[in-house]
Amino acid sequence: MYRFDLTDVQWERIASFFPDCYHHGQAGRPWKDHRPLVNGILWHLHTGAPWPDTPQRYGPWQTVYDRFNRWRKDGTWAKILDTLLLRLDHRGFIQRDLWCVDATVNRAGAAAAGAKKKSGPSAAAGRAKGDANDRAPRTCAGAFPGRLRHQGPPGL
Numbered sequence: 143m144y145r146f147d148l149t150d151v152q153w154e155r156i157a158s159f160f161p162d163c164y165h166h167g168q169a170g171r172p173w174k175d176h177r178p179l180v181n182g183i184l185w186h187l188h189t190g191a192p193w194p195d196t197p198q199r200y201g202p203w204q205t206v207y208d209r210f211n212r213w214r215k216d217g218t219w220a221k222i223l224d225t226l227l228l229r230l231d232h233r234g235f236i237q238r239d240l241w242c243v244d245a246t247v248n249r250a251g252a253a254a255a256g257a258k259k260k261s262g263p264s265a266a267a268g269r270a271k272g273d274a275n276d277r278a279p280r281t282c283a284g285a286f287p288g289r290l291r292h293q294g295p296p297g298l
Contacts, residue, residue, distance in 0.1 A: 144199075146188045147181040156180075159222050160213070174201060182206035 143149070148156075160176045182200025186193060196203040213219055230236050 144181070144185075146185045148177070148184070153177055153180075155226070156222050159218055159225075174205065176209075179206050179209045183210045186210075 157176070160180075161173070163173045163175065178200050182196050182203075183206055185191075185200060186196055186206065193203050193207045196206050200206055227236065
């Protein structure tokens with residue numbers, strides 16, 4: 143078993159959410175076992191690596207990627223998440239008084255920080271005036287250290 147692989151107990155909790163490998167007796171080639179593909183999807187989500195870098199032990203990366211997308215589109219992942227959260231809630235493990243969002247990887251465009259639109263001949267040509275140092279990004283420093291210009295002091 144590898145670092146991001148599901149344990150037997152974890153797999154038993156979610157295995158019933160995935161479609162039958164034999165298409166419920168209908169025509170079609172049987173699917174490969176879902177468990178290694180799910181482990182490959184979890185490996186990808188944990189590492190953030192590109193899909194083609196998925197280790198071969200999980201199967202072809204295209205198959206892992208295709209199953210991830212198929213199950214995303216048909217709502218399989220949402221059903222799993224809803225069911226697991228409901229179980230935790232019934233057991234009293236979810237506290238509803240505080241929810242935090244880790245926004246360390248959220249990015250905003252330049253316009254979100256109050257950047258002005260380009261205008262004039264340099265904008266039309268797609269080139270900035272001056273040398274390379276003039277094109278370096280500038281900070282949006284305001285009166286308060288560590289705050290953006292449009293943000294007030296902490297706590298207000």
